[in-house]
Amino acid sequence: MGHIKYASDVGAPVEVAFTYTDNHLFVPNWMFGIVSFEPTGELDRGLGATFAAAVRLGLWRQTVTCEITEYRRNAVIGYTLRGRLTWTLTLRFDPLGYGRSALTSETEYSPPRGFAGRLCVGPVDSAAKSALRRTETQLRREIEEFHVTDLVGRIA
Template sequence: MGHIKYASDVGAPVEVAFSYADNHLFVPDWMFGIARFAPTGEIDHGLGAVFATTACVALWRTTMTCEITEYRRNVVIGYTLRGRLSGTLTLRFDPLGYGRSVLTSEAEYVPPRGFVGRMSVGLMDSVVKSALRRTESQLRREIEEFHGTDLVGRIA
């Protein structure tokens, strides 16, 4: 199983950062390659929420399910992707002080199997690293933009 981890400083308190990441309507804005993220049941956030997800990367398009498998308010959200792309994305939020927080993004994925899979492990690692880095930096920018608006009672 492949594992990649990034951490970054976010210019917003943990509560604001978590609230933004917890809203399923914003997921296509920050998660790399995700074009659609819609709840499939009554629950639209929190542990056990399941989403129909459409991923678009270049000309390739696939549909999969995404379930929130780890959830602690203002601490962690864990997404598990199931389908042609499978793995987990875990977002951790830690207070940094002075209205700032640390966002730690971790991805775990299953590399392709068989001879061709073993030959393409380096390529797969590279693609996942790039996607996680883009997801993390876009989420950080979106949180900071969200925090700078009157949506949370402040005007930048």
């Protein structure tokens, strides 16, 4: 199982960062490769909420299921995507003071199996690192932009 972790400083308080990340409507704006993210159950947020996520990476398209598998308000939210591969994205939010927070992005993924899978370990690891870095960078930008707009009070 592969594991990657990044941390960054976000120019928004934890409450704002978490509120933005917790809203399923914004997921396609920041999660790399996701073009749509629709609830499939009664819940649209919180532990146990499930979604149909359309993934598009180049010519490859697939719909995967996503479940919120870890959730603590204003602290952590974990997404588990299941398709051909299982990929878990965990986002942790910690206050830094002065309206700033630390965002820790962590992913775990299962590499392809079999002989062909062993040959692809390097490229899969490289692609996973790139995807997490792009996700983290875009999420940070989106949170900071969200924080300076007047939408914060209307969505929370």
